[in-house]
Amino acid sequence: MNYLIGFKKIHLVIKSLLCFFILICISNTSIAQDTGIVRVVVLSQDDGNAIIGANAVLYSPDIESPEIISAGATDLDGLHQFQRVPAGEYRLVISYVGHQTYTRYINIEPDDRLVLQLSLAIDTEMFDEIIVEGERITTTGRAGLRNITGENLTRIPTPGAGGDLISFIQSSPGVVSSGDRGGDLFIRGGTPDQNYVQVDNLQIIKPFHISNLYSAFPAETIQSVDMYAGGFGSKYMGAVSAVVDVRLRPGSKRAHSGSASISPYLGSLSLEGPLNENQSFILMGRKSTIEQFSQMYLSDEINLDFYDITGRYSIQGDNMNCNVTGIGTQDRGRINPDREVDLTWSNFVLGARCLGYNEMFSHPIEFTVGYTSYNNSESDAVQTFRSSGIRQFYMKLDLKDELFSIPFEYGLGVNFRSYQTELSERFSEFESFERDVPIVSVYGSLEWDVSDKLTIQPGLGSQFTLDTDPTLEPRVRMSFMPDGTPNREFSAALGRYTQVLNGITDERDAGTVFSVLLPTSRRGATVTRPLTTSIHSILGYSEQLGNAVRLNIEGYYMWHRYIPVSKWNPDARIEIETAEANADAYGFDVNMEYSSRTFYLSAGYSWAKVEYSAASGDLGAWIEGDLFSYSPPHDQRHSVNLLGSGSFWGFTTSARWEIGTGRPYTRIYGFDLSLLVPRENPITDPGTARTIFTEPYGDRLPVYHRLDVSVERSFQVSERISVDTQIGAINMYDRNNIFYFDVNALQRIDQNPLLPYLSIQTNFN
Template sequence: MERTAWMLAAILFLFVFGIGTVRAQSSSVSSNRNDSEGTVRGIVTDASNGLPLPGANVLLRDSTGSTMGSVSNRDGFYLISGLAPGAYRLQASFIGFEAYTDTLIVEAGARITRHIALVPATGELNEVVIAAESGAGRMRAGLQTVRAAGIRRIPAPDAGGDLASWLQSLPGVVALGDRGGQLFVRGGTPAQNLVLVDGLPVWQPFHIVGFFSAFPHDLVSNADFYAGGFGARYSGRISSVVDVTMREGNAQRFAGAASISPFLASMRIEGPLRKEKVSFLGSARMSVIEQAAPVFLAKSLPLRFGDMFLKLTSSGSTNSRCSLSALHTFDRGAIDVDNDDPGDVFRWSNTVAGGRCIAFPANTSSVFELVGGVSYFNNAVEQSMTPERASDAVQISTKVNLTTPVRGRQLRVGAFARANWLEYTLGEQFQNVRADSDLLISAGAYAELETTIGNSISVTPGLSATFYPTPYKSVVEPRLRFSWRQHADQTFHAALGLYRQTITGINDERDAGSVFTAWVPAPVDGAQAKAVHLLIGWERQIGNALRLAAEGYHKRLRDIPVPILSAIARFTTPLTLADGTVYGTDIRLEFQRGPLYGYAGYGLANTSYHAPDGSFGTWFDENIARYNPPHDRRHQVSAVLGMEIRKFTANIRWQFGSGLPFTRVLGFDDIIALRTLVDVREAARRPRVLFERPWNARLPTYHRLDLSLERRFDISGAPLSLQAGAINAYDRTNLFYFDVFRVRRVDQLPIVPFVALKIERL
């Protein structure tokens, strides 16, 4: 108890010290700033509903014709600093909106706040275009940005798209099957991905039916997806980051929507609590697949999932914007849906609640952000033949960020504090991790300095530091991101960084039919997982319609917890540590002209684990020193085609994946207890499975065609959308895994025809 009190006191000191450092840095920056330079900043919004517009271009042009510009961030915020006194022409533009023009007089040292409301150019522009900063063909050192329109382009068995389906259309993102909600990014495991919603972590946001997550397209404002090489503001995970900003409610008028499909029923409502000042957005979704599957698939699917979301936003102040958010998800079902006795039944739930504020005080050029809240995760497996397993995880976190201009550069600094409570019961699955509870408190800070050299080179060095109580080591993680725009149509980029992870999710990768994950602190000798990322990429715009991009990557992994392997099938095994190497390349081609959109991507990857002490166990008398884990997909191809003509929208996606590793069966035998002399012809015996070397074979290739056709009907005040399509349209029999104990194959879903209906109130 005394130790915990000392830790809390230390964390409080570090957090207050971090905030003080941020404020001091802000004051120092302000005092060092050239007093003759002016600043223009504000928020770009949609005039029809008051929602921020991320990705809008804002330019200032002086009397000589010289320009300075900015792109609005995920909050719609823009900042242009270093302005000499004089008259400027302010211009703002966003695809699908009328251009905005105004005249400003900037005096010496002036800080001007100018909010911009862009007027839609037509009546149907909420989700029909993608800004230049987003798109599947746009890669910037591992970073991709997507908005609602991009998510909708991927067919899903619902009246709209979902972020989970969009992520799975990208090279380098591997899903072992269409059930389980597990995504592997460039060789990493699901537990190594950091997923944020409005700045707060979500432990497992992907639903048990792999097409869906907690992020449907009509709730997402934008999402930043880092497949690697992410900057210093993100810490605690070593593989990837999915940073989702949920949109705000309509601040002008009440609106809503309801939809139904064979998989999901949903309802959304939004509107002003105080017009143009306080708004709300609420959503609830519930699966109906258990009831609809016998009709559409002529079989039962014991899968249940859903989610609820609520967001309140206050934008009444000129210099601040605050929101409160709450998210709850739940899942329950079996992976083997074709078996009368499915064995393991998995269930999990997330609850996230918190708030976020951004502020840009009138007396400074800085932007402050405060995020705080709680994230809870419950995960369990209900079993008929093996001990019950369960895991609970709670994180209480708060974070302060500051962004400020410094002599033409942009400085981003922040401080954070986290308290994690973990409780887990694993039965006899892992010999060195049974049942326990842990409280892990940490605090830290980060800094990034984005520097522009000339008009073409951008360099962003960063440093993240996290402090832990003993026995865990405090860590310092240097990061670097680089971009060189050789000319207007061609860009080179790179990223390099060190990443560490103390709290990790462990699961049994030997069992392809299990999605249970237990969150524990550094389960083997307190060793923290580590990764070094290196990414080098190139992007070329060809004309106005074509974009080509390629990116190579290399990851070096250390101290990854994995189960010890053997030739004999057994439930209980110890954990050990693995080192790993991941390398590969992504190549993407994106086309857009008028109503036609096309995208093709190819991914080549190799993931291997090797034992630092020379052995992961033994195969009979032979040491197992190296293997390719079950998510090592060598080749991956994805193609998307979309067309919008009048009131019809058609989308097609085709995916191909080479076979994943699996362990072949060598044979079967029986074990007879020989405590005394027995007659082996009559003695009780227990059957046993003998395996070949781990993951020494490959499953068959995987490919699938999904398609959808949508028709919109204009009904006064309540537009109607009717969508029809099919998942796995040519009914490919794709193997999920082979159950060696029941000697039967478990397949992914067959052809799934669907019809979805959505009605909106605008």
């Protein structure tokens, strides 16, 4: 009955919200009678796609002494909107580095909504002088944020053609991976299930491949990535740790091109091109080859297999643009090669994102509809032991308007999520279940330029389901630039975050990354929990030193509450039971980048501390005292990342070295055959076999470090064909870094040994 009432309630709320949104979309209220709106969409003549970050300036028509009426930069869709432009004549100037400047006189009548789509031609004279700016400047500050471009990714040595997002993310300060297998990332103390990854507004649950060297996002397909290591704004609901927001690039609308590559680790195929003047596609597939090649030239067999397929269709209309994106991934392999258990996971994402800026709308409307499915399982050659996954169909509406003359972004999301879980043995605490849960989320966020130097972005979001009451998630981001330029910037973020989805893993056993996905709270379930909640606080400082060096310093403190963790029974038990823990994660990062035309150097240092605490009784710990505190296995205290990339004599070399202090692990107190005397007799009863642990995570693994290098050279075979060759090595000096100690098999599991490679990629256009 409650369930029915809940459904009706949600249905009513959705209907009301939709009506409200539709009304304000077509309303005319935001335009004052004597002003108009100018929307500019900037495309590149080179490939017909949007130019991001182009300067758009509206001058008074007087050429002798022009006055800037309004100015801004185009967004990820190449769109910039001038709001509340008084009626009159203006000179519109659009400029972007490497492109010819566009100038046009426009006349605005009261109540006008002018949409201009224009293409900038490549400036061939300037082309050689260009130094590409790697980062997109954001107005809401850098606190917690890293802007990543495809170019950033190619600087990281990877054993195959091109770069990959996960390699870059792992080199970012504050990011800890569980090793070189498993595809789990821990960002500033958060756990993998607390990260939210979306691609073109479509959620993808676990896009990181089992090898930890690759993800579903190769550099070739990426336009930009915003990675928030906490402190993200109200637009992103449903995660309590980090957000990775990926935008794929559209295929070229001018020419067809393609490539094929092969290396001992990976093979890939890609194809892109126009379908007509306004439509394009891009298609890319990659498949691992390391399982086959490792048998041929490595001493240890590497049991990892994965593939991903990405497709994207783009259409650029006069008053809208749309992208249809599809991604499929599949991973299979073993973290401990000797354990006869295969881990598998798969993702499927299909959806469309459209941006409409028709004159009919008072403001641009972004609409997303998508379907996401994910499943992970553990199995042997005969049977599947357990599996867990979700399927979800969702719609999102994002709008930009003004509130009290301040840019206002707001939106509504509806997610029909279905959980399917089949469990046995280890996870017997949780019953197998299927459940459908609609989730509604709303948000609103202002971007208030208090002055030329200070920008504040306050926001508020809420989400609720059939099983949970509406959450209240206030957040604020701010940026202070003492000089009024991005050369020096103080930034800060503070906010409250909740999550209605939990992923339960057996963190006692690093040999598995299987995760039970379940709603945090379920009516009627035997195990119900409060919503996982976090508070983030971040303070950052960034400074441009000269033309080439950029310094970033950031400190943070995150409070995570109601995190499900594995109970630590003193004796090793196969079954997992969970308890609720609270976590405090704090630390600071320092990162310095030197960037010139031929060289790129980056040095980062991170100090972090993650401390979990739980009631000793709840945790099942045998430690005395009411509250038990411990450092979880992703608590890496110090880490240093050095990255260098340079081009000389036609070669491009890259090297990446990382070192991190050891992560916590639990030592073994002893092995025993326990007897319940006198009921059991030493002579006739074997007793109960036990592996007894010491205090959980009481010791640390040795220091981890690894050097990856690569040298690359391109050859132009003909006018239309080029070949990129790359040689390199992962773990150059063959360090046998420990992955973990398997307490069940009493076996030390090391990470991958020296992995030399040669990759060849053929490109045609």
